[in-house]
Structures are given as structure tokens and as C-alpha cells.
Amino acid sequence: MIQETVTYRCTRCGSENIVRNGTTPYGKQQYKCKDCSRYSVLEPSVKYSEEDKAQILAAYQERSSMRGIQRIYGISRKTLSKWLKKSQQGAN
Numbered sequence: 505m506i507q508e509t510v511t512y513r514c515t516r517c518g519s520e521n522i523v524r525n526g527t528t529p530y531g532k533q534q535y536k537c538k539d540c541s542r543y544s545v546l547e548p549s550v551k552y553s554e555e556d557k558a559q560i561l562a563a564y565q566e567r568s569s570m571r572g573i574q575r576i577y578g579i580s581r582k583t584l585s586k587w588l589k590k591s592q593q594g595a596n
């Protein structure tokens with residue numbers, strides 16, 4: 505089972521010790537890091553474990569169908585192409 509974990513991290517120190525701090529004039533959620541006191545807008549990122557990633561990439565190698573993989577795992581095309589690029593670079 506693929507577990508999607510959405511995490512927010514401070515872009516400066518990487519701490520997860522952050523609190524919501526209103527929104528920017530553009531309507532984006534703003535956060536404040538309790539560790540380094542930095543205010544920032546953080547994009548939520550969906551995290552997959554290394555096992556999930558390996559499984560999805562292996563499935564892609566077998567089927568060679570990006571659309572199929574997207575449908576099965578609900579992964580975004582952007583994320584999948586990023587992984588593929590990385591794994592292809594790592595192959596050589």
C-alpha cells in the first residue's frame with residue numbers, strides 16, 4: 505500500500521517544528537519556523553518511501569506505461585518523470 509505523507513519543512517534549517525502564520529498577500533499559507541524563526545511559504549510535498557519508489561519504478565520498467573502507473577499508484581506525472589530521470593542518470 506502506498507502511503508502518502510504530506511510534510512512541511514523549513515526551507516532554511518529543515519525543521520518540521522513549524523507553525524501556521526497567516527497567509528501572504530497572494531493568499532498562500534505562510535509558516536513560521538520555531539527553530540530559526542524564519543517566515544516562509546512552504547509548498548506541501550508528498551513523500552514516498554524508498555520502497556514505494558522502487559516498487560513504482562520497477563512497475564514502470566515492466567509495463568513501460570506512464571499512464572498506467574499514474575492510474576495504479578495515483579502518482580503525478582511530474583514526480584514520476586523526476587524519478588525516471590534520476591534513476592536513468594544513476595544507471596551509468
Ligand SMILES: [Zn+2]
Binds near residue numbers: 518519537
Ligand atoms: Zn528553520
